[in-house]
Amino acid sequence: MTTALFESWRGQFNDNPREIYERLLDRLPGTDARWVGGDALPQQIRGLRRHSPAHLWFLRRAGLFVTNDILTQRIPGSPHGTYLQTWHGSPLKLLGFDERSLAYAGASEHLRRVERDVKSWDVLLSQSPAVTPYLRSAFGFDGPVWECGYPRNDVLRSPEAPEIRSSTRAALGLDDDDVVVLSAPTWRDYEMVDGHSTDTPPVIDYDDLVARLPEGVVVLARMHKNVQKHPDATGPGFRDVSAFPDINHLFLACDVLVSDYSSAIFDFAATRKPIICYVPDLERYEETRGFYVDYQEWAPGPVVRTVEDLAQLLADAGLVGQAHGAKLEQFIQTYCPLDDGNAGERVVERLIREGLV
Numbered sequence: 001m002t003t004a005l006f007e008s009w010r011g012q013f014n015d016n017p018r019e020i021y022e023r024l025l026d027r028l029p030g031t032d033a034r035w036v037g038g039d040a041l042p043q044q045i046r047g048l049r050r051h052s053p054a055h056l057w058f059l060r061r062a063g064l065f066v067t068n069d070i071l072t073q074r075i076p077g078s079p080h081g082t083y084l085q086t087w088h089g090s091p092l093k094l095l096g097f098d099e100r101s102l103a104y105a106g107a108s109e110h111l112r113r114v115e116r117d118v119k120s121w122d123v124l125l126s127q128s129p130a131v132t133p134y135l136r137s138a139f140g141f142d143g144p145v146w147e148c149g150y151p152r153n154d155v156l157r158s159p160e161a162p163e164i165r166s167s168t169r170a171a172l173g174l175d176d177d178d179v180v181v182l183s184a185p186t187w188r189d190y191e192m193v194d195g196h197s198t199d200t201p202p203v204i205d206y207d208d209l210v211a212r213l214p215e216g217v218v219v220l221a222r223m224h225k226n227v228q229k230h231p232d233a234t235g236p237g238f239r240d241v242s243a244f245p246d247i248n249h250l251f252l253a254c255d256v257l258v259s260d261y262s263s264a265i266f267d268f269a270a271t272r273k274p275i276i277c278y279v280p281d282l283e284r285y286e287e288t289r290g291f292y293v294d295y296q297e298w299a300p301g302p303v304v305r306t307v308e309d310l311a312q313l314l315a316d317a318g319l320v321g322q323a324h325g326a327k328l329e330q331f332i333q334t335y336c337p338l339d340d341g342n343a344g345e346r347v348v349e350r351l352i353r354e355g356l357v
Contacts, residue, residue, distance in 0.1 A: 001030055001031070001032050002024075002028055002030070002031045002032065002063055002064065002357045003031075003032045003033075003058070003061060003062045003063045003064070004021075004024065004031055004032070004033045004034070004062060004063065004064040004065075004066065004357065005033075005034050005035075005036065005048075005058055005059055005062040005064070005065045005066070006018070006020075006021050006033065006034070006035050006036070006065075006066045006067070007035070007036035007037070007050075007065075007066070007067040007068075007069075008067065008068050008069075009068065009069060009088075010036075010037075010050065010069070010072065011036060011037035011038070011040045011041075011050060012037065012040065013035060013037065013040075013041050013042055013045060014152070014245075014246065015068045015086070015088060015152050016066075016068050016086035016087075016088070016125065016150060016151045016152045017066045017067060017068055017086060018152070019151035019152055019154055019343075019344040020066055020084075020086070020151050020344055020347050020348060021033060021035075021066070022344070023151070023344040023345055023347070023348045024348050024351070024357065026348075027348050027349075027352065028352075028357060031357070033046065034046045034047065034048050034058055034062075035047050035048070036048055036049075036050050036055060037049075037050065038050070038052075051073065051075070056075065056076065059075060059076070059077055059078065060076060060077070060078055060079075061078060061081075062077075062078050062081050063078065063080070063081050063082065063356070063357065064081060064082050064084065064351070064356060064357055065077060065078070065081055065082070065083045065084065066084045066086060067084075067085060067086070068085075068086045068087060068088040069087075069088060070113055070114050070117040070118075071113075071117050072113060074116060077120055082122045082123065082351075082356045083120050083121050083122045083123070084122065084123045084125065084347075084351075085121045085123070085124050085125065086125040086150075086151070087124065087125060087135065088263075089262075089263025089264075089266065089267070090126075090127045090128070090131040090134075090150075090263050090266040090335065090336075091131070091134050091135070091138060091263065091292060092261055092262075092263065092265070092266075092291055092292060092293065092295075092298065093186075093261050093285075093289045093290065093291055093292075094138070094289055094290040094291065094292065095134070095135075095138035095139075096111065096114055096138035096139050096140075097111065097114075097115075097137075097138060097139070097140055098134075098137055098138050098290075098292075099289065099290070100287075100288070100289065100290045101189075101288060101289075114139065115140075118139050118140060118141055121139075121141060121143060122143065122144070123143065123144050123145070123146055124139070124141055124143065124144070124145045124146070125145075125146050125148060125150075125347065126145050126146065126147045126148075127147075127149060127150045127266060127335070127336055127338065127339065128147060128149070128334070128335050128336055128337060128338060129147050130334050130335050131266075131335060132145050132147060134292045146347065146350060147338065148338060148343050148346040148347050148350065149336070149337075149338030149339045149340065149342075149343030149346065150267065150336075150338075150339055150343055151343045151344035151347055152248065152267070153248065153267050153270050153336075153339040153343065154339075154341050154342065154343055154344050155248050155252075156248060156251060156252065156267075156270045156271050156339070156341075157270060157339065157340055157341030158341055161252050164249050164252050164253075165252040165253050168249040168250065168252060168253035169253045172220070172239055172241065172244075172253065173239075174218060174253070175216075177216065178216055178217070178218045179216060179217045179218070179255050179256075179314075179317055180217075180218050180220060180253060180254040180255050180256075181217060181218065181219045181220065181254060181255070181256050181257075181258060181314055181317070182220045182222065182241075182250050182251065182253075182254035182256070182257050182258065183204060183206075183219060183220065183221045183222065183258045183259070183278075184222045184224075184247070184250075184257065184258070184259045184262055184264045185202070185203050185204065185223070185224065185258075185259060185260050185262065185278075186224050186259070186260060186261050186262035186263075186264075187224040187226040187227050188203075188281070188285065188288075189288050189289050190284070190288050202221070202223065202227075202229065202230070202231045203260070203278075203280065203281070204221075204231075204258075204278065204307065204310075205307055206219060206221055206231045206233035206238055207233045208307050209307050209310065209311055209314075210233060210235060210237040210238050212307065212308065212311035213237060213311055213314055213315065214315055215237075217237065217314060217315070218236070218237050218238070218239065219237060219238050219239070220239045220241045220250060220253075220254060221233075221238070221239070221240050221241065221242070222241050222242050222244065222247065222250060223240075223242040224262070230242060247264065248267075251267070251268050251271055252271065254273070255273060255274075255317050256273060256274040256275070256276065256314065256317040256320065256321070257273065257274070257275045257276070258275075258276045258277075258278050258310065258314075259275070259276075259277065259278070260277060260278055260279050260285075261279070261285060261289070261291075265277075265300065266335055266336055267336070267339070269300055269328065269331055269332050269335065269336050269339075270332070270336055270339040270340075272328065272329075272332070273321065274301055274317055274320040274321035274324065274328070275300045275301040275328065276301050276302055276304065276310065276313055276314070276320065277295075277299045277300075277301060277302065277303045277304070278304055278305075278310050279295070279303060279304075279305065280305050280306065282295060282303075282305070298331075299327075299331075300324075300327060300328045300330075300331035300332075301320065301324045301327065301328060302320065302323075302324060
């Protein structure tokens with residue numbers, strides 16, 4: 001019997017590991033699969049509390065270990081098992097050992113943990129061939145990289161996508177004919193103190209933005225988990241959805257994405273809906289963190305620097321999509337051609353084919 005241990009974000013039940021878990025049980029229903037997380041997991045999931053004796057015992061005996069982030073502590077793995085690292089996003093900004101300046105607190109210690117953990121990886125998952133060189137460089141990993149697409153994005157191309165869109169919009173109190181904008185900015189290294197953001201206002205003045213938009217356009221704001229300061233905008237044209245459990249459901253519910261340097265852009269592109277890049281601090285971010293590509297050439301949609309320009313584009317998201325459709329399609333073919341709804345199945349098929357489960 002195959003034994004497998006899964007972990008996502010140190011105790012959650014989501015992301016790439018969840019999709020691999022579900023596809024694995026579909027193919028091999030007799031798998032003895034456990035999740036690290038204990039009480040934080042759904043009741044039907046067989047959970048193990050992190051760093052508990054049961055967790056360490058099972059990890060030593062698991063034939064497969066799947067996670068989407070580095071382990072925060074040195075944990076002895078199975079001497080005969082396979083460590084599949086899925087990571088949690090294609091990098092645009094410099095990552096890991098490629099970072100130009102360690103501007104955030106605890107960065108040096110974090111990189112020491114990365115170096116230690118990478119030595120245990122057997123396989124690294126990549127969203128696309130174009131991204132693989134960035135991942136190898138970021139982690140100094142010269143082992144096998146499986147270019148299968150991101151399993152967490154399978155839902156975006158699934159038959160259930162229309163129903164998820166409808167139910168999510170209903171849960172958020174959105175009308176069927178609302179034009180829904182999802183704003184998903186990433187965090188800024190230069191705003192971090194003691195590993196957390198300061199109380200710097202959000203990069204977008206949402207009150208100003210909403211005031212410039214026509215009736216029937218609703219802005220959803222989802223702050224990065226590293227950001228403590230949330231927008232205080234109010235009114236029917238705004239929702240703070242930072243606590244919404246599944247960002248992919250928000251991807252399906254919205255009509256256009258506004259982001260900046262976030263890996264969310266790579267994922268959202270699979271929906272083939274318009275993407276606007278709002279980057280008022282582009283030069284500062286590039287100087288502080290840096291990119292693997294030329295940002296202007298990489299961007300899958302228009303690049304804007306002011307709220308006024310952003311609002312003008314959002315006033316007719318349909319026209320944005322038409323005007324930049326060719327650029328988005330080129331982006332998809334380059335960076336996420338494998339996000340076709342079958343990435344999870346490809347990963348599991350390869351695990352089986354190579355005798356790893």
